[in-house]
Amino acid sequence: MAGNTFGSLFRLTTFGESHGPALGGVIDGCPGGIELSQSLIQADLDMRRPGQGGLGVTARQEADRVRILSGVFEGRTTGTSIGFLIENTDQRSHDYSTIQDIFRPGHGDFTYEAKYGQRDYRGGGRASGRETVSRVVGGAVAGVFLQTLGIGVQAATVELGGLAGQKLDFDGAKERPFFAADPDMVGPWQDEMLKVADAGDTLGGIVELRASGVPAGLGEPVFDKLDARLAAAIMSVGAVKGVEIGAGFAAARSLGSINNDALNAQGFRSNNAGGILAGISSGQEIIVRAAVKPIPSIALEQLSMSRLGQEVSLQIGGRHDICAIPRIVPVLVAMVRLVLADMVLLQRRMGSSR
Amino acid sequence: MAGNTFGSLFRLTTFGESHGPALGGVIDGCPGGIELSQSLIQADLDMRRPGQGGLGVTARQEADRVRILSGVFEGRTTGTSIGFLIENTDQRSHDYSTIQDIFRPGHGDFTYEAKYGQRDYRGGGRASGRETVSRVVGGAVAGVFLQTLGIGVQAATVELGGLAGQKLDFDGAKERPFFAADPDMVGPWQDEMLKVADAGDTLGGIVELRASGVPAGLGEPVFDKLDARLAAAIMSVGAVKGVEIGAGFAAARSLGSINNDALNAQGFRSNNAGGILAGISSGQEIIVRAAVKPIPSIALEQLSMSRLGQEVSLQIGGRHDICAIPRIVPVLVAMVRLVLADMVLLQRRMGSSR
């Protein structure tokens, strides 16, 4: 209820600040009997690390080693809660005096202070993107569970800095810089990144996610529709400012005759609905898009306010990330997996008793 | 958990099908001591009725009279649960033989059948837009509670059939056809509606919502961010396929230096964030946009599948709505109110103990 738990049956509860001793969490509700190894989870976690998915990422070098502490016995889940831990190894003493008493624009400094009357000013504390390591671990476990059911989630970047690609190659995206959906965009995006970096600025982009193998029938009407849960999951990730399902905003500009997905004896003939009708999965591919804003920490000087309410000029030193895109992609995948794992469990007990 | 409850502390639980005897619900968690009259709620419900907000709405004439059954004593809420009921008065026997065994494209027929192994085929059952009457009642009570705190929610249509307006007049929108944000768009939208209606087709649009008076500090990190909750709330409404906060998808095409909302001694100088930073309200206006798809019931002949898996041709007779827009606007307002009421209560107990 205080926001650190996600899901209803397949549940992830997390803790940890960017500069505290460790981050971690508890996965509750994962069915027993599933093969689960630490190395498998580690592989997912490594996808989120700097250097993966190409340029534009943080200089911070965390090993991010996950330890599974419970819920697994003889290589399989037992059905009890799975605790996990990621120690923060890069805890050099830093100088936070520049930002301790200043609200950085675009960050949660002002709002956390307003909410709690205080804040952990070291690197964003709980509001830091670093909390997403726990999401990735939770999502990895959800992914292993989904895999036993033949459900897979993929993601690719379809737009960066306003430059949209044409091709949608999800299989190859995993290996490409930026997780680019279109191989032809890697070059232009790298050029754009360098240009923006030189200008001391940052940029954003759009990520598309696809879930395949999802059976028809997932999603709980009225309020826990599958699309509602996905929207919440995606929007809960720090930099996301927009979510679309299927045709999304384009549907608002379409006609019923075009937007409706007709059926024939073989099933649906198009997928403007993004695999969800009336909040319930149709058995088609689930399609979700997320709008990711530019990283708020820019090298350029900015106008801001101090904790005492005075106008101040702020320049954030050090190396900077230019775009959240490569690192956020595995996080978005994790969130979609967590939603699907939860909805699968919810549906498992909802089937007709007949 | 089975989807018919919304909210954590300020909670709405609903029931009812489009062609059952009645719809209604339970509002739980509304603080005691708040002046609440049935007529006030009725006024909100009347906003959702056909004829309100202009053209393009259903021919069905439900009186939609709400009865408050508990939780109010001597004109004020008591703090206990508020039960309410709306009887379905328009229950003439209909002929459903056309659609009983056919999955209508764009509707939940196929997915409900997949989920439950059966469905109430009369007018969509629980998947019908008619369930939103209960949301409006819940939202009306939430609105009264929010009003005691100086919080108000407004909505206006900013785009219809791909035609976007320029002006944003929320105060006037309430009185205008389509709840149009721009008075100059009423004419063009009416023309577009007639044209599309003549073609046997339907269209969609975009609604913008604004919440003012929202104190800084609402929203629970990490997973129950205010924007995550709003996204779920908006996306849970039937026809919605996309949600944006503040600059939304445009933020993905912007630069950090532009998208960041700078501050000075007077506070924020812009509002690309839509009043939410790191998932917590900043005290600025909350800005949300919803993409509404075209109504799936079109007059044109469509290709579909029967329950037996055969290809069939479907033509839905009778009068048709052309656009969900006017009727959906009060529903979206209700959802934003429900989220804010819930987050206000959550924050009320999270304040610092110092």
Next chain:
Amino acid sequence: MAGNTFGSLFRLTTFGESHGPALGGVIDGCPGGIELSQSLIQADLDMRRPGQGGLGVTARQEADRVRILSGVFEGRTTGTSIGFLIENTDQRSHDYSTIQDIFRPGHGDFTYEAKYGQRDYRGGGRASGRETVSRVVGGAVAGVFLQTLGIGVQAATVELGGLAGQKLDFDGAKERPFFAADPDMVGPWQDEMLKVADAGDTLGGIVELRASGVPAGLGEPVFDKLDARLAAAIMSVGAVKGVEIGAGFAAARSLGSINNDALNAQGFRSNNAGGILAGISSGQEIIVRAAVKPIPSIALEQLSMSRLGQEVSLQIGGRHDICAIPRIVPVLVAMVRLVLADMVLLQRRMGSSR
């Protein structure tokens, strides 16, 4: 969260005050495809009425007719939420001036006032035992669901006014006054009732509940143990002040060698555990006992406090119930059913994936 919802997957949300226009609720999570008729639920509701289970019950004559408003189509549940309503027909204007400003001892008057700063003083409002009609309806639906799985719940009174019986005949109890477990106790209990009634006093008793056909494996460790959920369910009923599972308090006075239920090839050889080990059902009969306090409304003059903090003498006029026992029995049955239905659904999705 505000207390009017029970259960996690099989959920009951209720509303209604003793002297408001109606009571009712929403049952959410009942699987689809289950045969459900209004008359079946009505039969359960009739068990709770005065005149059932013998002497000592209220003079109030409510017809208590339940209306099912949704979630049932063509005689079967659809899987969507089931709304129901019971109109209060006995709403004669009463004179509450005696109790309006006085806190009745043993009642919730003082605590409701403390909690909400006000209260619906007509007959106890939400704190009245009348709210249990909604529990009985919810429990009836749960009972129908459980029956499809071969699970049944029975109850009988094992002690009244300190007079304990020896026999445990659950099948016959349903037909006997007081739902007496021991037919030989009906006479002595009737005598005791009359004696206490003559003295202007009231009395309590102990009810035992048994659930049979419960499969092994229900209950969620660590905090949602089956016994924990049962204890909460039973203790949530107004007059209950104690709960035991199996041997209960007697186990605290026993030895491990005696209290342990040994097993052989045929299974458990005794049932001191009451069918629950480590919070999970063992497949044996579930055994629960509830201690019911004497009804607080006595004819005798009592010392109390007014809302203004003055000492007052209070004498409650009119006819009085002597014991909650007969009316509370169907309510306790309903609560056990609601718990079991919920735990069945929880377990259904927790099964091993192997």
Next chain:
Amino acid sequence: MAGNTFGSLFRLTTFGESHGPALGGVIDGCPGGIELSQSLIQADLDMRRPGQGGLGVTARQEADRVRILSGVFEGRTTGTSIGFLIENTDQRSHDYSTIQDIFRPGHGDFTYEAKYGQRDYRGGGRASGRETVSRVVGGAVAGVFLQTLGIGVQAATVELGGLAGQKLDFDGAKERPFFAADPDMVGPWQDEMLKVADAGDTLGGIVELRASGVPAGLGEPVFDKLDARLAAAIMSVGAVKGVEIGAGFAAARSLGSINNDALNAQGFRSNNAGGILAGISSGQEIIVRAAVKPIPSIALEQLSMSRLGQEVSLQIGGRHDICAIPRIVPVLVAMVRLVLADMVLLQRRMGSSR
């Protein structure tokens, strides 16, 4: 939902098996700004260790050092989630061959196997009493929060092996063997312990808990009554088989005129209700009693069943605990604290808006 989370606003989620690498959890919802030191929590944890509270406790020597990993900054809670960890240091390789394929009577072996189709057979796994270390940590944090509000929880053993004391000295109990409420019972209980130990048997007892400083108004009608929540909390602790509030089972044998707590201008004149009326705290002391069964691991030979369904004779070797009592007392205190912290937060936002 899968049972490893306790509470609604002040929440504890735990993980860990008796013989896994570590135990721990996440405390979510603790208000910010509260002074919290690791040593304070450690002190509570030390209360649960062998050697505390006298005889009859396990030979296992775990240091049980807690590490707080998040949610505390500069000595105060920040309002974000508090992660904590207790490493299992006593992980010598054991020989479990005796019990690996046998269901120990009175333990969860049979039921865990039935639930999950497998189990972690090393020392009980998740069903082991060892999981309660996490409860104690959660309860310690809740206790610090409650202390800022003047609320305190005490516990004492009032009966052991059927031998009940007369005196109720809670202040002194903390220092006495068995946390004995009556100093005169320490001797008799020690004698009884030795006698039972010699016979290869075990015994149980009754613990009484008192919460003082609890304001009137805590508890949420109808289903989340304070007593219902307390009953669930207490019953969720492994060995507990019965719970009473106030007069408890004795109330069932009393008369209304005696059981009712009369009021005068100074307030309540007795406390048979145990500080709870209609599920809401009255401002009096909260009184709860728990019946603790004898420890199921006895030295005597027992009859049991193997996993293959064969009758077997079982003798559990090694040193044995004779009674759960001393170690369970701090756990019960923790549970009452967790309930009260949760109910305080729930009430904080429920107050009248007038």
